[in-house]
Amino acid sequence: MTSKNDHIRSLYFEKLAGIISAEDESDLEVLLATDAMAKQIWESLEEQAINLRTEEFLRCTDSRKALDQVYSRRVNKKFRLPIYIYWTAAAIMLLISGSGILFLLRQLHTITVDPKLATQQLLDIHKNQSIQLITNNGTIVKLSDHTSGIISMGGIDLQTQPGELTSMHTGAQIVMSTLIVPPGKTYKIILADGTAVWVNSGSSIRFPSRFESDTRDVFLDGEAYFEISPHATSRFLVHTKEVTVQVLGTSFNLRAYRGESTQTALISGSVQVDAKDGSSMRLSPGKIANMGINGFFSQLFDPDELLAWREGIYYFHHIPLRELAPVMERWYDIAVIFDHPELSGQAVTGLMEKEDLQHFLSDLKTSMGVDYEVRNGQLHFK
Incomplete structure (x- = not known):
């Protein structure tokens, strides 16, 4: 039943978006004429579309303008958005999961945001928090207060510019x-050896003012993307609570948040991931090493999607809401509460933008019927 339901839904939205093939359309006509259950599912989808005014949205959407709006948000143009996300030139995104369809309507005038929710206040709160640099002698610098210039602090000169710090010993x-x-x-930091590190939300990295041994050691709690400056004799080591990643010259993403499984994704070069229990895994580009209960396991990944967090975008594919909750807590600095525990298991597929919490929540409610409310600084799914 679920398989047939998903198949009919897929065909329906392909037809609605105007991308259904002639062969699929012919097969669909036969299916609807001979299968009562398929016809019932189809009619149910048509009724939902009328209620959501989906066809009206598609008719009035300027797809070229919508596509331009999506791309205009991207700060770094080298990241492309996977083509399967755009079903009508990015005017409407229909991302189908086993438990529901997440409509991501990206033109603001087509989305009605529930006025009772003060989600914008949440965004305003975390914008006021400071990025801090703390030395081992207790000196604290609020980097958010410095746009550009040089800061001297006990043996370190820091060259700052908006969103970036360069350490000069x-x-x-x-x-x-x-x-x-x-x-x-x-935030981005350039270490003393020229290594560039992009540090994600809710993360910290400890590093020396200069490297002078046969290893270059830094310590990460959270997530960061590294572009390692090559060195002929000095290995670069990133230490986390569970693993140590050692490299010579490469680029990789390391996610090591407390309470979550550690994940190392190699973009280029070669790395070896060593666990505290003595197990290890050597990666080739395009593969992820996941640290599970029974040791390492690897899988392929899309670098454009995985690194999109640097642009404030997070992609997710058929994951339960409970796994998305920690990301929301880090990005929006809000506690996520499931008033009904069964909601936490609902699987979703789509994307989330750091500056667009309201629309994400509205899309979630429209597509899956997951209601929500902000109470006392907490986001409740109910």
């Missing part, structure tokens, strides 16, 4: 510093 003593990126923020 000037003293004789090596100073350890910790960069703390709060929920809702991201």
Whole structure:
């Protein structure tokens, strides 16, 4: 039943978006004429579409304009959005999961946001939090207060510009510093060896003012993307609670949030991931090493999707809401509560934008009937 339901839904939205093939359309006509259950599902979808005014949306949408609006949000143009997301030139996204269809309507005038929810207030709150740099002698610098210039702090000169920090060692003593990126923020740092690190929301990285041994060691709690500066004799080591990743010159993404499984994704070069229990895995580009209960396992991934967090976008594919909740908590600095535990198991597929919480929640409610409310600084799904 579920398989047939999903198949009919897929054909329905392909036909609605105008991309159904002639062969599929012919097969569909036969199916609807001979299968009563298929016809019932089809009629139910038509009724839902009328209620959601979906066909009206498709008729009035300027697909070229919609596509331009989507791409105009992308700061770094080297990231492409996978083509399967766009069914009508990005005017409407129909991402189908086993438990529901998530409509992501990207033109603001077509979305009605529930006025009782003050989600914008949540975004305003986390925008006021500061990115901090703390040295081992207790000196604290709020980097959010510095747009550009040089900050001197006990043996370290810091060159700052909006959203980026470059560490330049000037003293004789090596100073350890910790960069703390709060929920809702991201930040880039250039280490003393030229390695570039993009640090995600709710993360911290500890690093020295200079590297002078045969290893270059940094310590990560959370998620970061690394572009390692090559060095002929000095390995670069990233230490987390569960694993250590060692490289010579490469680029990779490491996700190591507390309470979540550790994930190392290799973009280029070669890395070896060593677990605390002695197990290890060597990766080739395009593969992820996941640290599970029974050790490592690997899988392929799409770099454009995985690294989209640097642009404030998070893609998810058929995952339960409970796995999406920690991402929402980091991005929007809000506690996520499931008033009914069974809601946490509902699977969703789609994307979430850091500056667009209201529309994500509205899409979720429209497509899957998941209601929500903000109470006392908490987001309740009910």
